[in-house]
Amino acid sequence: MRVGLVQQxxxxxxxxxxxxxxxxxxxxxxxxxxxxxxQELHQDRYFCINENVDSFDLADxxxxxxxxxxxxxxxxxxxLVTSLFEKRAAGLYHNTVVVFEKDGAIAGKYRKMxxxxxxxxxxxxxxxxxxxxxxxIETSVGKLGVLICWDQWFPEAxxxxxxxxxxxxxxxxxxxxxxxxxxEEKKRQLxxxxxxxxxxxxxxxxxxxxxxxxxxxxxxxxVIDGISFWGNSFVVDSQGAFIFRASVSEEEMVxxxxxxxxxxxxxxxxxxxxxxxxxxxxxLKRYID
Amino acid sequence: MRVGLVQQxxxxxxxxxxxxxxxxxxxxxxxxxxxxxxQELHQDRYFCINENVDSFDLADxxxxxxxxxxxxxxxxxxxLVTSLFEKRAAGLYHNTVVVFEKDGAIAGKYRKMxxxxxxxxxxxxxxxxxxxxxxxIETSVGKLGVLICWDQWFPEAxxxxxxxxxxxxxxxxxxxxxxxxxxEEKKRQLxxxxxxxxxxxxxxxxxxxxxxxxxxxxxxxxVIDGISFWGNSFVVDSQGAFIFRASVSEEEMVxxxxxxxxxxxxxxxxxxxxxxxxxxxxxLKRYID
Numbered sequence: 098m099r100v101g102l103v104q105q106x107x108x109x110x111x112x113x114x115x116x117x118x119x120x121x122x123x124x125x126x127x128x129x130x131x132x133x134x135x136q137e138l139h140q141d142r143y144f145c146i147n148e149n150v151d152s153f154d155l156a157d158x159x160x161x162x163x164x165x166x167x168x169x170x171x172x173x174x175x176x177l178v179t180s181l182f183e184k185r186a187a188g189l190y191h192n193t194v195v196v197f198e199k200d201g202a203i204a205g206k207y208r209k210m211x212x213x214x215x216x217x218x219x220x221x222x223x224x225x226x227x228x229x230x231x232x233x234i235e236t237s238v239g240k241l242g243v244l245i246c247w248d249q250w251f252p253e254a255x256x257x258x259x260x261x262x263x264x265x266x267x268x269x270x271x272x273x274x275x276x277x278x279x280x281e282e283k284k285r286q287l288x289x290x291x292x293x294x295x296x297x298x299x300x301x302x303x304x305x306x307x308x309x310x311x312x313x314x315x316x317x318x319x320v321i322d323g324i325s326f327w328g329n330s331f332v333v334d335s336q337g338a339f340i341f342r343a344s345v346s347e348e349e350m351v352x353x354x355x356x357x358x359x360x361x362x363x364x365x366x367x368x369x370x371x372x373x374x375x376x377x378x379x380x381l382k383r384y385i386d
Numbered sequence: 387m388r389v390g391l392v393q394q395x396x397x398x399x400x401x402x403x404x405x406x407x408x409x410x411x412x413x414x415x416x417x418x419x420x421x422x423x424x425q426e427l428h429q430d431r432y433f434c435i436n437e438n439v440d441s442f443d444l445a446d447x448x449x450x451x452x453x454x455x456x457x458x459x460x461x462x463x464x465x466l467v468t469s470l471f472e473k474r475a476a477g478l479y480h481n482t483v484v485v486f487e488k489d490g491a492i493a494g495k496y497r498k499m500x501x502x503x504x505x506x507x508x509x510x511x512x513x514x515x516x517x518x519x520x521x522x523i524e525t526s527v528g529k530l531g532v533l534i535c536w537d538q539w540f541p542e543a544x545x546x547x548x549x550x551x552x553x554x555x556x557x558x559x560x561x562x563x564x565x566x567x568x569x570e571e572k573k574r575q576l577x578x579x580x581x582x583x584x585x586x587x588x589x590x591x592x593x594x595x596x597x598x599x600x601x602x603x604x605x606x607x608x609v610i611d612g613i614s615f616w617g618n619s620f621v622v623d624s625q626g627a628f629i630f631r632a633s634v635s636e637e638e639m640v641x642x643x644x645x646x647x648x649x650x651x652x653x654x655x656x657x658x659x660x661x662x663x664x665x666x667x668x669x670l671k672r673y674i675d
Binding site: 210212213215226230231247250251252253254257260261288292293295296299337338365366367369371374376377378379381382383384385386 | 499500501502504515519520536539540541542543545546549550551574577578581582584585588589625626627654655656657658660661662663665666667668669670671672673674675
């Protein structure tokens with residue numbers, strides 16, 4: 098599997114941002130990527146930085162967005178992982194990944210299951226939690242276990258996706274720092290973010306692709322100053338070892354993932370063999386008082 | 387919580403090995419440890435290196451081992467985490483942690499739930515999988531979420547223990563390298579072992595203590611050469627950040643763990659709030675075909 102990652106900033110408008118993405122996609126395709134992954138909500142600014150009813154307007158284009166990215170996938174003959182703001186009905190919106198096949202057909206969708214909510218990341222205001230569960234998306238390059246950002250902190254999601262036969266886990270993401278945090282705290286947060294995702298690779302013997310945005314975006318509502326998205330997109334193999342790791346700057350990159358390594362690793366570390374499924378009922382509880 | 391860790395080699399006999407442990411315990415107590423954690427099966431060699439019916443004899447001392455370590459806990463006035471070979475009945479053995487209170491009483495037991503089996507680690511031959519589930523052990527220093535070695539690769543065990551209110555996760559361990567593996571492979575294995583355990587701290591907002599053995603132990607059966615136990619015992623805080631990390635040599639150490647940090651971290655990363663317990667049924671399945 099040859100995967101291209103686009104780690105990008107917001108260019109001030111949707112049009113300019115998409116233009117930059119297209120430039121990256123063409124470059125990655127020229128470099129023989131057959132799967133390209135874009136970051137979370139890659140078309141626009143990270144609007145969840147504050148709560149504003151007008152921001153729901155951004156989802157009005159969902160149907161035309163689908164037509165647009167379908168055409169891109171077809172023209173470039175790539176499997177394309179897009180992350181869109183889905184309007185499902187009035188007052189019903191999702192944070193949705195749509196995967197397009199090389200012929201432009203929709204291969205599948207994933208609606209973000211775990212929704213965060215903290216200052217600067219007001220996603221519970223915008224997104225209804227996903228109702229499609231964890232279904233790997235069948236494509237010509239493999240079964241893609243697509244999850245989104247906050248999902249990455251939940252080993253449960255990675256596990257179910259893996260037990261359903263995903264070949265790779267993919268996390269389009271938008272996560273960053275507050276400038277006022279200390280350098281030590283920033284380092285700890287970034288380190289935790291990488292560690293938890295590498296752990297999904299290790300626990301499940303499966304490669305992980307994580308694509309984050311970069312650049313600072315300000316909060317118009319002035320509740321917070323803004324978010325400095327920390328980039329650091331990465332790919333690890335089925336043992337959790339780095340294949341690639343980006344910086345905090347804008348970049349695109351192509352990496353090869355050896356899907357056969359999962360078989361090799363799961364033979365030496367056969368965790369699926371030894372799971373004590375008779376003892377996991379507690380996982381279905383909120384808390385066990 | 388002031389915890390002492392004993393990372394130790396096998397001294398050739400049970401008597402000499404215990405003598406070394408006692409020396410470390412006294413030293414740690416002098417340094418004001420109120421909880422002391424010993425490594426997996428710390429009394430003796432790692433006998434699971436091969437399959438030998440005579441090795442079951444090692445469990446004959448289980449009852450006297452309990453008396454012995456109870457006395458140690460009482461004399462030193464410490465909460466003591468021991469890892470013993472439990473004979474429960476003829477032909478029924480467990481890999482069992484017994485935690486002693488400062489007055490020598492048994493605070494609780496945990497029987498290893500996930501049992502490995504691969505060349506050099508023939509534990510399925512020796513140990514019946516645990517039947518006590520994941521119950522934090524109430525002690526005067528906190529609720530101890532004790533798990534054992536191979537359990538560390540399973541996010542499910544750490545999660546259930548955390549949902550049951552554990553204050554800290556503790557993993558007595560015996561894991562090592564084969565000398566014939568490449569340096570790169572050794573590095574990847576050690577890195578994966580640390581990463582998966584740090585991820586339990588991160589996913590659950592809980593500190594993690596892991597205590598491993600050191601030294602090379604040979605395989606009398608000559609199926610393999612032996613195991614070089616890799617040490618690297620460590621403690622991470624509720625954000626997964628290192629408080630302490632040992633080398634590959636024998637050492638004992640005392641570290642402070644701030645249990646209040648769990649409250650702080652769980653406020654900024656409230657993963658327990660957002661778990662999608664309505665979507666985790668797949669976790670109770672072996673595989674989802």
